[in-house]
Amino acid sequence: SILLVHYNSVSHLHKLKLSLNEPIEPEVPNDHGDNKPFKCGLCKVAYSQQSTLDTHMRSVLHQSRAAKQDTSSSTTDKEEGEQLVLGVGGTILPTPSPNPVQQQQQQQKQKHQQQKPLQPQPSKSPAATTEVPPQHQQQLLQAQQAHLQAQQAYYQQFQFQQALQLQQLHQAQLQQQIAAQLSGVAGQNTDPNVAALLSQDLSMMLMQSFSPSAAMMYPAQIPLSPSMYSCALCGSVLPSHEALAQHQQTCPKAPASSTSTATTPTSEKLSLASTSVTPATTTVTTSVVSKPLEAPNARRIRTSAIQRKLLESYGFDLVQQFNESAMGLPSSIAYEDKFFCEGCRKEFSSIWVYKAHMEEIHKKLLPNEVIEKYTQLFKDELKDEEDEDDDDLSRTEEETGLQPEEKSNPVKLDQPIKAEKEDIKEALVNGHVTNPGEHMSTNQDQSASEVMPPPPPPPPPQVFPVSPYQLAMMQAMQSPSSTGASVTPPTATPPFPVSAVPGVQHMHNLPQQPSISPAGMQQLPPYLDPNYLQQKSPKRARTRITDDQLKILRAYFDINNSPSEEAIAEMSAKSGLPHKVIKHWFRNTLFKERQRNKDSPY
């Protein structure tokens, strides 16, 4: 009975839901050729996600149909329904056999049974199914085939989750090893924070080294996991090379001559990268098979998954470079010249990434003049391109409120762009990189005011590295004053009270923390939300708790649903959520759990 209560608990249902809603889902072939394994047999509809099916199951439409079905159908039909489907009213769900998924499926079954006490209890023995008429047996067979397919898809997904966990574990171990190596080599430098930062830095270098230039230009090649393999044809993720080979033989999308050979990377075609790198004592083996041209939707989904994985694993730098790669920046600015970090011998495609790297890794600030100079270069170049390409530019500028004199008097540089960039690089090489601590302690007057703009008034702040293209576009859409020469450098100290945003505060405390919390990284800062910019809007702000934050809260909730202040503080630190939000969440979650228990027949 305790187990049944657990099956009905929010915790269990939440985990079940998460397991069914993994963002990167392998494509599931079914009878219709689409990827909608979750079907409602009663309403003849199919969905790609379990949650959507749940929503449908609760809908009035389905309930009314189910009620009609209950009243009209015979007892035999109901027994068949229980045999054929797991869900209520003819829902077809994956039904695994003796494997780790089986338990979850049984739980799912329990869940549906508990949610719908009207449904007959499946107390009949298997022998009862042998008494059904032949035509029903055929239906049973078809349904079981559908079950099998859904089960395979589900199990595949389960394997992917395991692989993902393995990847995260492996990455953590790798960083620990590297940190240990570094601290051991450095000798006197035993600061764990520094070691962690260095190991993180080195991890990025490892990535660069296993695929020297392509890793930056085509971040999609970044391995999902050292032990994960992705099918180039259907996108399925497999846990081993053998499984991949076996899968490719049976892949439904495989053309007759398709093989998983390596291809040359292009902007539209990702490639297979399988390389071993042995720096010091660690070995990184990667293998990612990608697919050729994809549909825009599929690629967007994959891109977002890649970005997420990059963000979780390697930080902003790589995601930023990936974004730039995907956005197709003006070539001369973005890629013709790269910025080189002498400290860690890494190349960066833009000054913004370089700047973010210097601040995060080396704790140094680039001089404002350099940033502004470069920004002006980019703006001019972008403007030139727009002037050539877009005849409607003037109309757009009018819409954005640009004054006529500003349009007619764009800032022109005396020197060619190339020469200016050389100057900037020279300035960087000559050590015009300043330490923020020195600025804060010694040059509080002019220098500080240059590097550290005063907090108010708050223009739209930039905390994350923003690509030059994005920056220019945002500036173009903002107030006329923002089109002037003064450009606030991204990722420098934001011209905005950081403490006002708990999530950001948490992220800015990162240098003091040995590891970067994925939750903090993933959380979209409220001020990036368009609603935040419209603070006069009467709409009340709505916090979106991310999955990672939810995991943190859920872990505490499972232990104690009435957390102490200390526990709340811990959760706040880990998740970046304000105390108020955490308390609200606990109250609502507790309320929901009680409601569920109240509704539960157990």
Add this chain to the structure above:
DNA sequence: ACTTACCGCTTGCAGTGCCG
């Protein structure tokens, strides 16, 4: 008497599917 925390419940925003 006042404050504080908790609890039950409602409100309102946002996302999604359905339908014409």
Add this chain to the structure above:
DNA sequence: CGGCACTGCAAGCGGTAAGT
């Protein structure tokens, strides 16, 4: 494709108990 209906869920509201 836009409007509508439905739903999930964070935030808000009001009542109540406990503490000072």
